[in-house]
Amino acid sequence: MLAESNRTVTVWETQLPLPLVGRGKVRDIYAVGEDNLLIVTSDRLSAFDVVLPNPIPYKGKVLTQISLFWFDYFSDLTRHHLITADLDQMKLDSRLLEKHKNELQGRSMLVKRAKPLPVECVVRGYVAGSGWKDYQKTGAVCGHALPEGLKQCEKLAEPIFTPATKETSGHDINIDFEEAVKRVGDKTARKIRDLSIEIYKKGSEYARKRGILIADTKFEFGLLGNELILIDEVLTPDSSRFWPKDQYEAGRDQPSLDKQIVRNYLLEIQWDQQPPGPPLPVEIIEKTSRAYREVCRRLVDKEIQ
Template structure:
């Protein structure tokens, strides 16, 4: 299997190419195609991970269905047969990795929920004793479980920049207090519901990021949801507080990039075949564990 690094559909109108997804217009809706691109430290790597796009799309679809009673989402369909436009000539590119979605006006914030202290949250905590302005109990250990999940929003960074953690007050200033509260409560509720499902299947969701938008009918959960790109997934049976954890997510790639001491500036280095395979394996495994099913190729 070859990695799909770019989805080219010359007959459709390209709306944008993100770090991972290529987005086209179909009428008033959007066609989101998850490519096999992988980004780390906010750079797109030159090497793709074959099949990664399928995992992201199908896992997001799984969660959108499962959590639809918490908040409506942007998904219309992942079934090519239900795409009205004649896209059959692109079947090979689209199959398994594309989703027709409702176009939304996106809130310019990343809604991060943390149930455990790790990653940038752990770094902030060591430095300041708090994350995003939320003061935490002193003396916590790396990867420790928080007494309850916390909401730590971030702004979506411009290309090549790091996302910046912001306080809830700043988020409320940016988008309005009422909607900020609504997004916070929804994010926590989604996290709790998803964690319960995942834990029963041997996976700890240490933290995750949601993106919301709105259309004329109200708030929608958009983008991807609870995937290994947007979340830290840890195998429950190996979890030990006080250290970093083995994981089913992009951490494995980040660890490799740290090991080779990449300075995190362009150009990003390629990944060796072994790291590509290791990533594929982790993404496929977490998909299987969470959904009890194998990917549709």
């Protein structure tokens, strides 16, 4: 579906004449030949793992442009799945391109098709979200015993790797490192742990200089033959908690640059977090769209329109 109002193009769902591999909560994924995928990032927004009924204008473009920046930025640390984001270089059927160019522009990536590992690589530099909940209950997060007396959203001395399962439906479940080892093997688990922490550190140093704290994030890795590559999206406001640095103060919830705006609204209306998600008020949609574009501007100097 393509809705156009003034210059805003909102993409809720694409219908391309290619084999559909799947629709995730946010991405439409098509096969391009045997080895490649066309990943189209829509403007769908999920919160608490439920897709909400309203698209957020420009969101898919923001996520795509930010990920593109990071794939390049981390290319000395890890191989990744990106082949190109330039539609003209994707060698797609010319009729497909002609018909869908407007909708695909800026939000599509041709990537190498990998076998995603069944573990989500979460890194936390601050104790927030489900980490804060676990810490309050047990004093630990995913098997990492943390010092006593940490405040909500407090910075950790060192970032920690807190893997989660990749659930096909519903919430991902936090697991400890031993459980990750059971799922992917010792060598791979160590490798994705060390890489995730390294990427997080390098990325958050960069973001901090631009006034953004990356509180935590989730990476995905996949196997291409025997080779481990970084896939999916990287350090976006969807896969991470981004906080404005100048307003940071431990001991409370942080004002947010990203979808916390939506999360807060949903908490306020006491939605039971079961599908379907409630419609969002126009102000929340616009505020969220502005927040996503502001992050893109600040982080990677890209003006999205």
